[in-house]
Amino acid sequence: MRYLPLSNSDRGEMLRLIGASTVDDLFRDVPEESRLKGPIKGLPMHASEMAVERHMIALSRKNMVAGDVPFFLGCGAYRHHIPASVDHIIQRGEFLTSYTPYQPEIAQGTLQMMFEFQTQVARLFGCEVANASMYDGSTAMWEAILMAHRITRRNKTVISSGVHPHYVNVARTLAQFSEDALATTVPQLTAEPDTERLIGKIGPETSAVVVQYPDILGRISDLTPIAEAAHASGALLIAVVTEPVALGLIKSPGEMGADIVVGEGQSIGVGLQFGGPYVGLFACREKHVRQMPGRLAGETVDAEGKRGFVLTLSTREQHIRREKATSNICTSSVLCALAFTAHLTLLGENGLRQLASLNHARACEAADRLAAIPGVEIVNDGFFNEFTLKLPVEARPAVHAMVEKGVLGGVSLGRLYPSVDALRNGLVIAITETATSEDIDALDAVLKEVIQ
Amino acid sequence: MTVNPSGWRPSAPANEQGEAKTVTGNRALMLEEPLLFEIGSTEQTGVDFAKVPQHSPRLGGLERSRPIGLAGLSEPEAVRHYTRLSRQNYAIDLGLFPLGSCTMKHNPRLNEKVARLSGFADVHPLQPQETVQGALQVINELAFWLLDLTGMYGVAMSPKAGAHGELCGLLCIRAALEARGDKREVVLVPESAHGTNPATAAFAGYRVENIPANAAGRVDLDALKTRLGPDVAAVMITNPNTCGLFEPDMIAISEAVHAVGAFVYCDGANFNAIVGKVRPGDLGIDAMHINLHKTFSTPHGGGGPGSGPVVLSEALAPYGPLPFVAKYPDGSYKIVEEETAGEEHPNAFGRMVAFHGQMGMFTRALAYILSHGADGLKQVAEDSVLNANYILRSLEDVLDAPFAKSGPCMHEAIFSDKGFAGGLSTIDVAKALIDEGFHPMTMYFPLVVHGAMLIEPTETESKASLDQFIAALRSIADRAKGGDQDLKAAPVHAPRRRLDETLAARKPVLTYREPQAAEAAE
Numbered sequence: 001m002r003y004l005p006l007s008n009s010d011r012g013e014m015l016r017l018i019g020a021s022t023v024d025d026l027f028r029d030v031p032e033e034s035r036l037k038g039p040i041k042g043l044p045m046h047a048s049e050m051a052v053e054r055h056m057i058a059l060s061r062k063n064m065v066a067g068d069v070p071f072f073l074g075c076g077a078y079r080h081h082i083p084a085s086v087d088h089i090i091q092r093g094e095f096l097t098s099y100t101p102y103q104p105e106i107a108q109g110t111l112q113m114m115f116e117f118q119t120q121v122a123r124l125f126g127c128e129v130a131n132a133s134m135y136d137g138s139t140a141m142w143e144a145i146l147m148a149h150r151i152t153r154r155n156k157t158v159i160s161s162g163v164h165p166h167y168v169n170v171a172r173t174l175a176q177f178s179e180d181a182l183a184t185t186v187p188q189l190t191a192e193p194d195t196e197r198l199i200g201k202i203g204p205e206t207s208a209v210v211v212q213y214p215d216i217l218g219r220i221s222d223l224t225p226i227a228e229a230a231h232a233s234g235a236l237l238i239a240v241v242t243e244p245v246a247l248g249l250i251k252s253p254g255e256m257g258a259d260i261v262v263g264e265g266q267s268i269g270v271g272l273q274f275g276g277p278y279v280g281l282f283a284c285r286e287k288h289v290r291q292m293p294g295r296l297a298g299e300t301v302d303a304e305g306k307r308g309f310v311l312t313l314s315t316r317e318q319h320i321r322r323e324k325a326t327s328n329i330c331t332s333s334v335l336c337a338l339a340f341t342a343h344l345t346l347l348g349e350n351g352l353r354q355l356a357s358l359n360h361a362r363a364c365e366a367a368d369r370l371a372a373i374p375g376v377e378i379v380n381d382g383f384f385n386e387f388t389l390k391l392p393v394e395a396r397p398a399v400h401a402m403v404e405k406g407v408l409g410g411v412s413l414g415r416l417y418p419s420v421d422a423l424r425n426g427l428v429i430a431i432t433e434t435a436t437s438e439d440i441d442a443l444d445a446v447l448k449e450v451i452q
Numbered sequence: 453m454t455v456n457p458s459g460w461r462p463s464a465p466a467n468e469q470g471e472a473k474t475v476t477g478n479r480a481l482m483l484e485e486p487l488l489f490e491i492g493s494t495e496q497t498g499v500d501f502a503k504v505p506q507h508s509p510r511l512g513g514l515e516r517s518r519p520i521g522l523a524g525l526s527e528p529e530a531v532r533h534y535t536r537l538s539r540q541n542y543a544i545d546l547g548l549f550p551l552g553s554c555t556m557k558h559n560p561r562l563n564e565k566v567a568r569l570s571g572f573a574d575v576h577p578l579q580p581q582e583t584v585q586g587a588l589q590v591i592n593e594l595a596f597w598l599l600d601l602t603g604m605y606g607v608a609m610s611p612k613a614g615a616h617g618e619l620c621g622l623l624c625i626r627a628a629l630e631a632r633g634d635k636r637e638v639v640l641v642p643e644s645a646h647g648t649n650p651a652t653a654a655f656a657g658y659r660v661e662n663i664p665a666n667a668a669g670r671v672d673l674d675a676l677k678t679r680l681g682p683d684v685a686a687v688m689i690t691n692p693n694t695c696g697l698f699e700p701d702m703i704a705i706s707e708a709v710h711a712v713g714a715f716v717y718c719d720g721a722n723f724n725a726i727v728g729k730v731r732p733g734d735l736g737i738d739a740m741h742i743n744l745h746k747t748f749s750t751p752h753g754g755g756g757p758g759s760g761p762v763v764l765s766e767a768l769a770p771y772g773p774l775p776f777v778a779k780y781p782d783g784s785y786k787i788v789e790e791e792t793a794g795e796e797h798p799n800a801f802g803r804m805v806a807f808h809g810q811m812g813m814f815t816r817a818l819a820y821i822l823s824h825g826a827d828g829l830k831q832v833a834e835d836s837v838l839n840a841n842y843i844l845r846s847l848e849d850v851l852d853a854p855f856a857k858s859g860p861c862m863h864e865a866i867f868s869d870k871g872f873a874g875g876l877s878t879i880d881v882a883k884a885l886i887d888e889g890f891h892p893m894t895m896y897f898p899l900v901v902h903g904a905m906l907i908e909p910t911e912t913e914s915k916a917s918l919d920q921f922i923a924a925l926r927s928i929a930d931r932a933k934g935g936d937q938d939l940k941a942a943p944v945h946a947p948r949r950r951l952d953e954t955l956a957a958r959k960p961v962l963t964y965r966e967p968q969a970a971e972a973a974e
Contacts, residue, residue: 001828003558003749005914006835014842014915018860023834026841026860027729029698034734039826042600046825049562056819059593060571062586064579073576076806083499085531087568090753093545094538097559100755101541102551103892104953105883105946109541110754113534116488119963123521129962133756135612138806166806169790173773173802177623177657220512250514264806274587275577275807276612277757289960295755300956303941303949312956318615318651319897323660328651331613331745335753342534345488348524351497354504361507382512403580411578418791433501 001046066272066408070439074386074430075216075411076137076164076242077275078267080355081434082343086269089342090335100295100331104310105302110334111309114297117341124247124344125239125261126254127283131294133337134280134329137264138170141210141240143282143293143327144260145171148208148236149180150291150326157208158201159184162193162215163240165416180207186420189390191381193219199229206235208260213239213253214246216416217379217428218386227257236260243267244281245432246384248349248356260284269343270336279336290316293327295334355433359385363431366440370429373448379426386430388413393451395427401450407442482947485536489964492523498530540947541754542891548913548921550843552864552894552906553646553694555724555746560823563749563816572815577807581787587811588785591777594818598742598761601821601829603733606769608762609776610809614721615648617741617760618688620773620804622656624739624764625686625715627771627801634713636685642671644695644898649688649719658685665900669695669855669866673704680712690719691735692726694898695855696840696864696906706736715739715768723747724910725837725863728830738765744810748817759813770799775808835911836863839918843907846922850929854901863910869903874935878903881928883950886943888924 006014011023020026027035039045066079073079090096094109101107101114114132121130134140145157159168159182168184175182183201187194193215202209209230214220227237239253241263253261265279266272284292290313298312318325347355363385371378375392389410391398396414403409413426431440477484509515525533542549549556567573575587595607608624611617622639629636639653640663650660663679666672671689680687687709691699699705706716718732718740724747726732732740744750744759752758764772775789778796787808788796824832837860844865848856852870855861869878882892882905894906909918931939943949 001824001831003560003824004828004831004835004911005917006838006911010915011835011838014838018838018841018845020841020860023838026834026837026862027698028859029700029862030726030730031700031703031735034703034730036729036731036830039830040601040728040731041826043597043821043826043829046828047822049823052819052822053562053566055822056566056590056815057569057571059586059589060566060569062589063571063575064583065570066574066576066579067570071576073578075578077577079574079576083527085498085527089531089534089538091564092535092538094541094543095534095754096564096751097544097556098541098754099549099551099554099556099752099891103542103882103886104951105943105948106540106542106886106891107754108947109537109539112485112487112537112540113754115962115964119489120522122963135616135757136806139612139616139804164806166803169803170805173623173804176802177626177655220514222512222514247516247520249509249516250511251516252520255518271573272576273573274575274584274811276805276810277759277812278806279757289962296960296962298956299961300952302951306948308948308951310951310953310956312953312960312962315957317647319647321651322647323650323654325647325651325654328615328619328648328655329613330615330646330648331756331758333612333757334755335751336757338534338754342530344522345492345525345533346498346527346530347522348492348497349494349520349522351499351501351524352520352522354497354501355499357504358501360509360511361505364507364510365505367510380510382510382514384511400580400582403583408576408579408583415578 069406069408070442071408072410072429072431072443073408075416075428076264077272078243078430078432079272079434080245080267080432082269082271083346086339086342090339095338101311104308108308111297113338113341115299115309117337118297120341120344121281122283124244124252125283126252127261128286129289130283131292131296133332133334134282134294135333136276136278136280137242138167140262140280140282141167142171142174144238144262145180145208147260147291147293148238151288152207152234152236154205154207155179156181156205157210158198158206160194160198160211161185161187162217162219163210163212164216164242167240186417187217189379189426191379193221195221195226198226202229202233202235204233206233208236208238210238210240213241214243214384214386217388218383219380220250220382220384223253223256223258243384245356245359248352249360250384265340269339277333277336279333279340291326294329295332358433362433362435363387366431369440369444370447375451385432386428389427389429391425391427391451394424398450402446405446407446409443409447483536485533487964488533489523492525494519494522494524496524496526498525498527547889548909548917549891550893550907550909551891552908553721555908555910557749557910558912559749559751560820563819566819567812567815572811585785588777590814590818592779592785594814597821598763601727602763603731604763605766606764606772608764608772610773610805611741611760611762612805612810613756613758614741614743614760615652616804617762618648618652619655620762621717621739621741622652622686623801624768624771626656628768629685631799636683638684640679640684640687644693644900645688645690646694646719646721668858669697670699671705673701676705677708680708682712684712684714686715686717688717688719690722692722692862695866696861697855698862702735721746722863725833727833728826729833738768744813744817749820750813750816757810757813759810771801774800774803832911839909839911839913840865842918843909843922847925850926864906864908866901867905868901872932874937876932876935876939878905880939880942881932883942884928884939885924887945890921890924
């Protein structure tokens with residue numbers, strides 16, 4: 001067996017030193033009746049690398065590959081080109097096969113990378129500090145709600161209707177088991193998001209207002225009035241960013257007064273991967289750092305005075321505080337954070353701005369084309385690389401019909417909000433730099449066909 | 453070790469500490485690397501783009517006006533930056549990484565290859581289901597084998613890591629109790645548990661109480677029975693436990709817990725020791741998370757991503773979260789989410805993640821399970837236990853092994869700092885191991901053993917590798933017992949000497965500030 005170095009003679013020699021006659025003697029604490037007598041039933045015996053690869057390739061071929069067809073899906077996961085060197089970097093064994101950097105003298109690579117990642121995330125989000133990553137955007141948002149609860153000692157959270165419904169469902173699920181009350185509703189197909197409603201909902205017991213930027217329909221709006229209203233009531237503003245590339249072109253939430261900014265970092269460096277692993281981003285103001293969840297790398301010096309980095313402020317964490325910890329989180333998403341930081345380093349500010357501009361330009365081109373189709377309306381005034389169309393027919397069957405014609409033509413709001421009749425004709429289209437003009441032509445053509 | 457047939461010997465005086473200063477601060481292959489922000493610029497980029505077409509922006513007047521401060525590097529500079537950083541890391545690819553309870557085993561490269569097949573890597577989570585049948589089949593196949601290996605009834609695949617899986621399991625328990633109108637408030641956790649266990653129980657809204665261990669390092673069954681009552685929702689057990697021992701009373705524990713209407717949660721962090729040898733379902737366990745990044749070889753990546761599917765008993769499976777994959781009689785697969793849950797899975801407690809869980813880890817774990825097969829996985833457990841016992845018996849004469857007399861250990865061997873002299877402690881031994889070219893063991897955990905050293909070699913190590921580690925640790929143990937103060941200076945050969953963690957926590961510097969900005973802030 002290719003992953004096991006011990007030979008049978010090694011095993012015999014080692015058993016002799018241990019003083020056991022068979023390896024089963026070492027399992028004597030396991031009740032006799034529970035011990036399996038031979039290899040487990042059902043699972044086949046070991047297989048060659050070639051055989052396993054063949055099986056996996058066969059499974060992979062049953063999927064429609066985004067890169068093989070005109071592709072326009074977003075809603076929390078975006079397809080961008082990832083430079084080849086990013087995957088090379090994350091496959092360096094010293095990154096890939098290392099553990100959480102508990103021994104900093106031999107983990108400076110990971111720790112320095114985390115520190116650089118934290119700096120990039122904080123700057124991109126317009127915040128002072130960021131952590132070394134969370135599981136994903138949805139869990140980061142829930143942790144932000146709990147953090148606001150701890151800071152304000154209030155437990156009522158107002159969630160914008162523009163927040164990704166899966167994120168809302170994660171928060172709703174976990175709020176059943178905490179003492180948090182969430183107020184939310186579903187979006188409407190209007191150009192303006194629900195800023196007025198949100199401001200009206202803020203009260204003296206509100207811990208936080210949660211807003212997605214750009215929102216689930218691709219709309220972008222100024223967060224400043226919400227931040228002001230929240231702060232006037234002693235509440236915090238939590239902003240959720242699911243497409244961080246947008247921040248190359250539009251103002252950061254921190255600039256507009258957000259206190260905690262969380263997001264999904266998948267769109268930079270990580271890839272689609274059918275939903276995971278992704279990388280949760282989490283940034284906040286410096287004064288709240290001790291209430292922040294997750295791993296943090298910090299700068300210090302070694303015994304010779306050389307600069308180095310360590311995991312820090314761990315007194316917030318479960319391995320020290322146990323049931324009093326700020327979160328139960330133990331693993332973060334460091335390898336995906338490495339992909340994010342390496343891609344962002346290759347882009348730099350200049351590259352990120354170009355990438356963002358290219359996305360927006362393509363989206364503008366597509367929006368004009370699609371809005372010109374008779375019966376199709378565009379919902380958004382403002383958008384970055386994603387916007388919502390109102391079709392003359394139900395969008396969900398239209399999406400399936402487009403698949404028949406070899407186009408992955410967006411996410412229907414019927415998929416995301418199956419029980420909301422008013423959203424049935426909504427189709428969310430994401431256009432990144434990976435969409436060519438021919439792809440947009442194809443989308444235009446099949447959409448015309450399927451809505452007839 | 454090295455063979456030099458010419459007989460030539462270096463003429464320079466021995467200089468073990470590498471004290472000779474270089475202009476650059478580099479030491480041959482050991483290259484210092486500045487921060488990205490010290491070498492890059494906001495203008496530099498390593499990516500070329502097509503020209504941006506003419507367009508009139510539709511950004512709602514929210515154009516960014518202020519600079520962001522993101523340094524960029526050209527491709528060669530970026531590759532060098534990260535390659536140099538990588539060389540400051542220890543990794544399982546370099547050598548023995550005996551971090552107890554973390555199961556640092558080899559990460560097969562076939563797994564990396566299959567995870568990158570475009571049919572898995574380049575698929576969107578919201579694609580219509582008819583276009584992702586292969587992805588759903590991977591999830592279904594992996595789920596099937598995890599159930600086969602654990603003897604359980606159902607599995608929730610979506611949790612993102614071990615602690616997330618713990619939360620999922622406890623929420624299933626809570627939902628099952630609430631469904632029978634049973635409000636319970638307490639979760640019992642052994643003193644030796646991972647910190648995530650009590651933190652998770654608190655996160656799920658429970659009050660945590662400790663259960664003591666007995667002198668043999670196991671759960672004190674009598675103390676547990678005394679505490680059990682109608683207010684107890686669940687008992688969280690780690691088995692094999694964090695002392696590296698199997699709980700021989702596991703079936704009696706489960707029976708006692710079930711007798712008061714509570715559930716048994718098992719922390720599956722240490723499943724590697726028993727995979728293919730014992731099925732948790734045969735031990736009365738109701739819920740157990742499986743760390744795919746431990747037992748099933750997906751890479752730890754410097755601290756994640758993990759993946760923590762939770763296997764569930766028949767009593768808990770109806771409450772598992774959305775979404776999940778179901779197979780239909782016609783051979784097709786479907787994602788059951790909020791929309792159809794009402795008919796097919798009405799008791800789901802909710803949703804834990806935005807999409808379907810850690811797909812990239814599922815492909816790797818499935819490739820690993822199929823590669824090893826039933827015979828290979830059994831051998832994995834046996835070799836991991838054999839390697840740990842070999843370490844235990846090879847060191848018990850020089851290091852205090854508190855539970856060695858009571859019999860064999862499972863996949864990890866535990867020692868204490870008893871007998872160290874001159875104020876030396878476990879950390880000094882650990883840091884000295886770094887100089888010998890090894891990653892240290894888990895230190896000071898579990899708390900029930902003084903100055904604990906928890907050593908988990910895994911099945912990845914050859915006998916030669918273990919022998920070298922044992923020789924190094926024997927020598928260091930002798931020095932520690934002799935009070936050798938030089939150990940306090942270790943490591944001296946690593947990229948950094950011991951780092952000042954107190955300073956880092958007292959004055960946290962968590963992001964880079966340009967020197968001018970830092971001065972202005974002083």
